[in-house]
Amino acid sequence: MNVSATDLVGELKLLRKGRGISVVQLGPRVGEAMRAAFGITGSDDTAEIRRKLTESLVGLAGSLPDDLRTAALAAFGLHEQARHPFLQARVGWVAKALDRDERTARRRIDEGIQRIAELAVSAQNGQSEPAYPSRSWHTEELRVALALDQQVPEVFEVRRVVADADDIEELDLAVTLTNAGKRRETMVGNDLEVDVFYGGRLAEPVMESSERFGLMLRLPKPLARRARHDIALRFRAKLRHPHYVCVPRHPVDLFDLHVKFPRSVPGAIVKLENVFQDDARDPAARGERLTANESGEVHVQFRNLAPGFAYGVRWEPADVS
Structure with a gap:
């Protein structure tokens, strides 16, 4: 399945709601774009889905600028200091961590999710290149x-x-x-x-x-x-x-x-x-x-x-x- 960044962004924004990655009923939150991008199969149980999503999101976020990585991981409930049960509380934490207002924090979250989706799609299509190529x-x-x-x-x-x-x-x-x-x-x-x-x-x-x-x-x-x-x-x-x-x-x-x-x-x-x-x-x-x-x-x-x-x-x- 060819995944578009737009479809993946939409599904990731749904995933961030409520408890994010820690939601009890995780399977219904995982759409076709996420399944294709993160290698999730029909035989995976909830624990395996959670593991694959966690590893993929943390890995992709690792290449983002500090503010976008912090915002995105907090939104999904993956930041160790932002495991609040509600998204609004995690947005507030991001605003404090970045010393910005909540409106700006939400923009940083959206930007981080957009970049994660782009990186995931590029990797699936075999288009990933070194961030800083070296000649030596x-x-x-x-x-x-x-x-x-x-x-x-x-x-x-x-x-x-x-x-x-x-x-x-x-x-x-x-x-x-x-x-x-x-x-x-x-x-x-x-x-x-x-x-x-x-x-x-x-x-x-x-x-x-x-x-x-x-x-x-x-x-x-x-x-x-x-x-x-x-x-x-x-x-x-x-x-x-x-x-x-x-x-x-x-x-x-x-x-x-x-x-x-x-x-x-x-x-x-x-x-x-x-x-x-x-x-x-x-x-x-x-x-x-x-x-x-x-x-x-x-x-x-x-x-x-x-x-x-x-x-x-x-x-x-x-x-x-």
């Missing part, structure tokens, strides 16, 4: 754990790269590490320690700006086109501003970030997505508010990162009242 290499997965409860903050990074050309011999890596401090000082070589656990040999870091290190990783052997390669690194640095962001030079399909705060958990934690690097340190830069769990941790994911833009987390220093 790109990162398929970047998984990072940032420990702020250490004497010197530590970052553990596991990355899987894919060669988009033949004879890729080295990787120029780019991750921004900073923390609290109002003065703009020049970093020096001993401000950053890097250990390679596996996957290559690191050349001497080179200062590329007053705050940015160039890190070149020499691979054990050249990669052929479409070859995958895993690396693991550890960074230690005294951060200068209260944020951690990844600013990729090459496309990144998935960035998974865990941040563990010390016992004095910040009062305000904000998710930053697709912002200018200098805006990451600006308290006025808006983003989704996050809440640390009982262990003082937050977990965020980003998909289809645009090279040159910042993605990560900003927090308010514990001593700020």
Whole structure:
């Protein structure tokens, strides 16, 4: 069945009503367009339908801008902080989360649903293309754990790269590490320690700006086109501003970030997505508010990162009242 985005939008708008994805009688909400787009068959029971819808919607929403993803997931009742039993309550939550009025929140929800439908139809028709094509290499997965409860903050990074050309011999890596401090000082070589656990040999870091290190990783052997390669690194640095962001030079399909705060958990934690690097340190830069769990941790994911833009987390220093 050929699915049109218009038909799929109509069915998705019906799905968002009431309890959304958690509605008890889910089957009658699922029309022919959703069944075709999300691989739902006549033999699927309610639990399987719910699983397929959840995985499909969350996956497609992952490539949307932060505000549209938040709005769409909340509308369907898929956002963990917006599982209210009525759509109107979820719209109100979106308005607060985005710092907008409810009319604007509804527009963001509609825009998010429209984009999800377009992506689903493109994928079904085999028209999906990389969001940011690369001529050399790109990162398929970047998984990072940032420990702020250490004497010197530590970052553990596991990355899987894919060669988009033949004879890729080295990787120029780019991750921004900073923390609290109002003065703009020049970093020096001993401000950053890097250990390679596996996957290559690191050349001497080179200062590329007053705050940015160039890190070149020499691979054990050249990669052929479409070859995958895993690396693991550890960074230690005294951060200068209260944020951690990844600013990729090459496309990144998935960035998974865990941040563990010390016992004095910040009062305000904000998710930053697709912002200018200098805006990451600006308290006025808006983003989704996050809440640390009982262990003082937050977990965020980003998909289809645009090279040159910042993605990560900003927090308010514990001593700020």
